[in-house]
Amino acid sequence: MRKIALAYLLVLLVFGAGICAALRMGKESEPSRTSAPAGMTNQQGGALHAALLLRENLRQPVSLLLLQLILIVVLARVFGALAPRVGQPAVIGEMVAGLVLGPSVLGGLWPHFFAFVFPSGSLGGLKILSQVGVILFMFLVGMELDLHQARRQADTALMVSHVGMIFPFFLGVVFALLIYRYHRPLAAPEVSFLAFGLFMGIAMSITAFPVLARILQDRGLTPTPLGSLALTCAAIGDVTAWCVLALVVAVVRSGGLESFSITILLALAFIAAMSFLARPWLNHFIKVRPHQAAAPTQGLVVAMLILVFCGALFTEMIGLHALFGAFLGGVIMPANADFRSHLRGKLESFSSALLLPLFFAFTGLRTQLGLLEDWKGWTLCGGIILTATLGKLGGSMIAARLTGQNWHDSFVLGALMNTRGLVELIVLNLGLDLGILSPPVFTMLVIMAIVTTAMTGPLLSLGKILPGRGKTTV
Numbered sequence: 202m203r204k205i206a207l208a209y210l211l212v213l214l215v216f217g218a219g220i221c222a223a224l225r226m227g228k229e230s231e232p233s234r235t236s237a238p239a240g241m242t243n244q245q246g247g248a249l250h251a252a253l254l255l256r257e258n259l260r261q262p263v264s265l266l267l268l269q270l271i272l273i274v275v276l277a278r279v280f281g282a283l284a285p286r287v288g289q290p291a292v293i294g295e296m297v298a299g300l301v302l303g304p305s306v307l308g309g310l311w312p313h314f315f316a317f318v319f320p321s322g323s324l325g326g327l328k329i330l331s332q333v334g335v336i337l338f339m340f341l342v343g344m345e346l347d348l349h350q351a352r353r354q355a356d357t358a359l360m361v362s363h364v365g366m367i368f369p370f371f372l373g374v375v376f377a378l379l380i381y382r383y384h385r386p387l388a389a390p391e392v393s394f395l396a397f398g399l400f401m402g403i404a405m406s407i408t409a410f411p412v413l414a415r416i417l418q419d420r421g422l423t424p425t426p427l428g429s430l431a432l433t434c435a436a437i438g439d440v441t442a443w444c445v446l447a448l449v450v451a452v453v454r455s456g457g458l459e460s461f462s463i464t465i466l467l468a469l470a471f472i473a474a475m476s477f478l479a480r481p482w483l484n485h486f487i488k489v490r491p492h493q494a495a496a497p498t499q500g501l502v503v504a505m506l507i508l509v510f511c512g513a514l515f516t517e518m519i520g521l522h523a524l525f526g527a528f529l530g531g532v533i534m535p536a537n538a539d540f541r542s543h544l545r546g547k548l549e550s551f552s553s554a555l556l557l558p559l560f561f562a563f564t565g566l567r568t569q570l571g572l573l574e575d576w577k578g579w580t581l582c583g584g585i586i587l588t589a590t591l592g593k594l595g596g597s598m599i600a601a602r603l604t605g606q607n608w609h610d611s612f613v614l615g616a617l618m619n620t621r622g623l624v625e626l627i628v629l630n631l632g633l634d635l636g637i638l639s640p641p642v643f644t645m646l647v648i649m650a651i652v653t654t655a656m657t658g659p660l661l662s663l664g665k666i667l668p669g670r671g672k673t674t675v
Contacts, residue, residue, distance in 0.1 A: 265323050277558035288658045299561030305570035331563045334556025336527040340509045343531020344541050357604045362438040364600035365618050366406040369592025373405030374398045376588050389639045399449045400637045405589045409622030410435045431617045447521050453635050454520040464520040480533035487535040494540040564626050572641040582645040586652050594619040616660035625650035
């Protein structure tokens with residue numbers, strides 16, 4: 202052991218001395234450099250150089266992305282934890298955290314820090330990561346749909362969901378017409394009214410199925426008949442809304458009837474292949490391998506992700522959007538409850554804890570409250586909130602009442618259908634990316650999404666005083 206230790210030290214000394222000698226010789230060959238500023242000692246000059254070096258390293262793409270990730274995730278967790286204390290779901294806190302990180306709050310209070318952390322050239326990586334998070338989220342949303350439950354309550358749910366969609370859709374198109382005619386500068390400069398009107402209708406009629414499910418769970422309404430009906434209505438409404446949105450996206454991206462027809466034919470072929478080929482095969486696979494349902498292997502999880510990403514890629518290629526392929530990928534997952542639960546558990550923590558806060562932050566960075574600088578802008582924003590609430594809550598409530606529900610349950614159902622949340626933000630970002638929404642209208646609709654989601658809890662508490670209470674505890 203002594204011989205090995207002596208040999209080890211000798212090797213280190215010899216080669217270390219050689220390295221030092223080579224470095225000294227190389228330094229002597231360097232061109233002369235400017236000295237430190239007058240009046241500054243060598244120690245101060247070295248400190249300044251070290252500080253500049255750290256700043257420069259922090260500006261590198263990877264370092265900047267890591268700094269953004271840390272700031273976004275920490276703030277999202279803090280706001281998400283505070284939201285339940287004021288009677289709001291955690292998603293409201295995360296949405297607000299995204300706004301706080303944007304130019305309207307952080308950019309206004311601390312502009313130099315905001316410009317350093319979120320320079321415009323660094324948002325590309327943040328956008329890509331947030332899009333991956335949204336794709337995984339839409340896959341999980343598709344898995345939460347219970348098609349068997351939808352069939353059992355099809356009559357009532359179809360009436361409530363579609364009346365609760367068509368009425369706010371109508372109001373959204375009318376409101377879009379008012380903007381297009383009398384506030385033309387607020388609309389995107391080159392967008393057609395067909396695309397703008399249809400998109401405003403969709404934005405007014407969306408219900409956030411996942412947020413709704415969380416609210417029902419928190420209130421203990423999930424196992425009740427009203428909770429089951431609300432979930433079914435939201436599921437049917439979301440499927441309908443995404444189908445209509447797919448048509449709007451195809452119209453905008455195709456640019457002509459021939460391209461639009463090809464896109465729709467390819468979309469129908471994709472839906473048929475996923476429904477009649479992929480879904481039966483997956484169900485058969487899980488049926489003959491029950492151990493995979495109880496504990497999906499890493500290889501199986503990776504295979505499901507590849508399937509989802511392939512579906513998302515295909516719908517993106519044909520002129521729809523990657524979200525539609527991811528959503529349908531979740532819908533066709535095997536109906537086995539254990540398999541879905543395990544697969545959701547493996548994906549939800551990562552996507553919800555890390556990637557979705559990035560999407561909220563990216564949305565906040567695109568939301569500029571300063572664009573609503575005068576009373577006309579804020580009045581128009583208030584009109585959008587009022588129109589969206591009247592259409593969704595009022596339409597769903599009247600439809601539920603016509604199907605035989607009492608006033609209490611009808612109001613509660615309408616309040617639940619008025620929840621928009623994250624799904625609305627996904628739709629709005631899509632509209633901004635496609636050039637359908639201008640930044641001011643995008644900002645108004647983001648505010649509407651947050652306000653209508655935040656009012657769900659207070660509206661449910663208000664429902665306690667309405668007649669007919671007894672079947673359900675709110």
